[in-house]
Amino acid sequence: MNCNCHVTRRGVLAGVATLPIATLPACDRASVLVSEQEAAEMGAEAWERIRADVPESSDRAFRDTVSGLSIRLIEAAGDMPANWEVVAFESDQVNAFALPGxxxxxxxxxxELAESPDQLAAVIGHEIGHLQADHVRERMGNARAQNALQRVVAFFLRQSDIEFDEEIMAALGLGLRYGVALxxxxxxxxxxDRLGLAxxxxxxxxxxAAIRLWERTQDAQPNRPPELLSTHPAPQGRIRELREMIEA
Incomplete structure (x- = not known):
């Protein structure tokens, strides 16, 4: 039986672009791919690497402020501060983070950027919100699903002996990153943000205070990448969303 089908490079690449949405598990179920224990172990490993690379601050005022704010927010989340480890790191990064465990x-x-304890509490509350919503474990599961999909596609491409398989895999990687992950x-x-405000x-x-902090962040980082290429909402959009959350 003769077939006049002709697979073009453009056609294959276009098809690949639809794969992430069609084949990845729903994002709200991605966390099932990583157990809570595994997430905690990975969080502990990442924490130790960070602590080895970035020194803890010797500034007592900085440490006490971060500790005091965190205690109030952890208690507001219904947990015991003794179950948490909070560190003030001596780094110029305008950032904070929370890890499983x-x-x-x-x-x-x-x-240094925050003008008041309330502004700093906005970010710490936001990070606690990530853990409340299990976001870190969901991202771990999502990354695992993406890697699994890429391995499956690579296998079929090798079996099919398609000459431009590397281009297809590159296109798949971009589709996953910009179409799903970000x-x-x-x-x-x-x-x-919503959980942190609560x-x-x-x-x-x-x-x-969260609105004022993001206004200051926008002023301090005027050359941010386009929102399309970022895991975080653009400052203008984030400020608008925060206003709506507070007024609701």
Whole structure:
């Protein structure tokens, strides 16, 4: 039986672009690919690497501020501060993070940027919100699903002896990153914002401080990449969303 089908490079690449959405598990189920214990172990490993690479600050005021704010927010989340490890890191990064297993890191750059304890609490609450919503484990599961899909496609491409398989795999990687992983990350960021605002309110902080912090962040980082290429919402959009959450 003769077949006049002709597979073109453009056709294959176009087909690959649809694979991530069609074949990846739903994002809200990605966490099932990584157990809570495994996530905690990976979080502990990452935490130790960070602690080995970045020194803890010797600034007592910085350490005490981060510790005091975290205690109030952790208690507002219904947990015991003794179950958490909180470290103030001596780094110019304007950032903070939380890892599975109850670990929070805050960099001096963020401490210097924040004008008030309430502004710093906005970020710490946001990071606790990520853990409340199981976002870190979901991202781990999502990454595992993406890697599995790429291995499956690579196998079939090798079996089919397609000469431009490397281009197809590159296109698949871009589709996964910009079509699934980054938008998924932006959705998680806004959910963490919402949870963080609730924690701020419960702990006695002023939620409006989150808006001011992001205004300052926008001024301090005017050359951010386009939102399409970022896991975080653009500052203008984030500020608008925060206002709507606070006014709701």
């Amino acid at each position: 109850g670990r929070i890191g805050v960099y001096r750059g963020l401490y 938008p998924y990350g932006r959705q998680q960021e806004l959910e963490a 924690l701020m309110s419960e702990a006695g902080f002023q939620p409006d």
